Amino acid sequence: MKAVIVEDEIIIANVLKNKIEKLDAGIDIIEILTSKQTALEWLRSNSQPDVMFMDIQLSDGVSFDIFKEYELSCPIIFTTAYDEYALKAFKVNGIDYLLKPIQESELEAAIQKLKKQIDAKENIPNALKNILSAFGKTEEGSSYKEIFMADHKNQKLPINVKDIACFCKDVINCIYLFNGEKYYLDYITLDEIEKLLDPKHFFRVNRQFIINIQAIHSIKSLNNSKIDVFLKSPNQALEIDVSRMRCPDFRKWVNR
Numbered sequence: 673m674k675a676v677i678v679e680d681e682i683i684i685a686n687v688l689k690n691k692i693e694k695l696d697a698g699i700d701i702i703e704i705l706t707s708k709q710t711a712l713e714w715l716r717s718n719s720q721p722d723v724m725f726m727d728i729q730l731s732d733g734v735s736f737d738i739f740k741e742y743e744l745s746c747p748i749i750f751t752t753a754y755d756e757y758a759l760k761a762f763k764v765n766g767i768d769y770l771l772k773p774i775q776e777s778e779l780e781a782a783i784q785k786l787k788k789q790i791d792a793k794e795n796i797p798n799a800l801k802n803i804l805s806a807f808g809k810t811e812e813g814s815s816y817k818e819i820f821m822a823d824h825k826n827q828k829l830p831i832n833v834k835d836i837a838c839f840c841k842d843v844i845n846c847i848y849l850f851n852g853e854k855y856y857l858d859y860i861t862l863d864e865i866e867k868l869l870d871p872k873h874f875f876r877v878n879r880q881f882i883i884n885i886q887a888i889h890s891i892k893s894l895n896n897s898k899i900d901v902f903l904k905s906p907n908q909a910l911e912i913d914v915s916r917m918r919c920p921d922f923r924k925w926v927n928r
Contacts, residue, residue: 673790676703678711678726678735679751688725688751688774695780699723707732712742720746723786728752739879745863747789749782789844789860816870822847822855831855833873837887837907839865841880850887852906875925877901878915885926899923 675692679685685704692699702721705711708730715738726735726748738744753772767789768782820836821828837848845857845865859865866876876882889904899914899922914922 673699673723674702674721675699676705676714676721676724677701678705678708678724678730680706680727680731682706684727684772688779691774691776691779692725692783695776696783699783706730708735708738711735711738715742715744720744722790723747723749725749725751743863743879745861747786747860749786817868820847820857822857824855829855833869837884837903838910838912839874839882840910848907848910850904850907871925875918875922877912877918877922881910881912883912888926891926 673696677685677688679688682704685706689701689704692701703714703718705714709732711726724744724746728735728750729752735750747767749768749770751770751772751774768785770778770782816833818833819830820833822831823829831847831849835849835851837850839857839862840846840848841862845859845862847855847857849855857865862876862879862882866874866882869882873886874882874884883901883903887903887907888901889908890902892900892902894900898916899919901912901914902908903910903912
């Protein structure tokens with residue numbers, strides 16, 4: 673597993689690196705980045721790692737700003753000396769939130785949580801794979817998915833794609849149905865989900881939402897670089913805005 677550390681204090685970064693390697697020899701720290709800007713430059717020139725350990729308060733700003741400029745999809749384990757950012761951390765790709773000084777036991781728990789999420793995606797039992805295959809092919813080059821298996825009371829519940837109003841990145845990925853029901857999925861990122869959907873019906877409006885065109889109640893264009901989307905009842909309370917870089921494509925999508 674390839675990992676990157678984003679930390680502006682090199683001594684702390686090296687201590688974290690040593691702790692990670694001690695706890696799990698399978699994690700390879702391939703880079704230590706010391707600022708928001710160097711992190712952006714590195715991401716634009718390299719493939720995303722399997723996980724990033726990211727400090728929040730950096731010398732040139734907060735690391736959340738990285739998400740405004742780059743579509744980062746890999747899991748993030750946030751590290752910080754402050755506890756005020758916890759909720760915001762889980763609204764992006766955060767899978768855990770560690771307060772400095774980082775305790776080895778908490779770091780180990782975060783790594784185990786990461787591995788469980790990855791295993792849940794990669795090691796689906798054969799019986800479940802057969803079910804998924806029966807409901808819709810998922811391999812690259814095949815047809816778009818027609819069924820998603822959602823978690824429901826310790827069971828897997830088949831959900832028709834046509835019944836899904838939107839996909840949302842909450843603490844983990846979830847779906848909202850047209851009737852307002854909410855279910856959770858095993859998929860780690862929205863990027864994975866986006867590739868399985870028919871782009872005629874679904875559009876990735878920002879890092880947090882993929883919406884069904886049939887779920888849109890109205891659209892409000894505030895200026896040339898901002899669009900607010902309002903969904904039909906009972907999902908009208910969801911706050912959805914189209915990211916600046918996606919606005920032109922969104923306008924073409926809804927006006928086709």
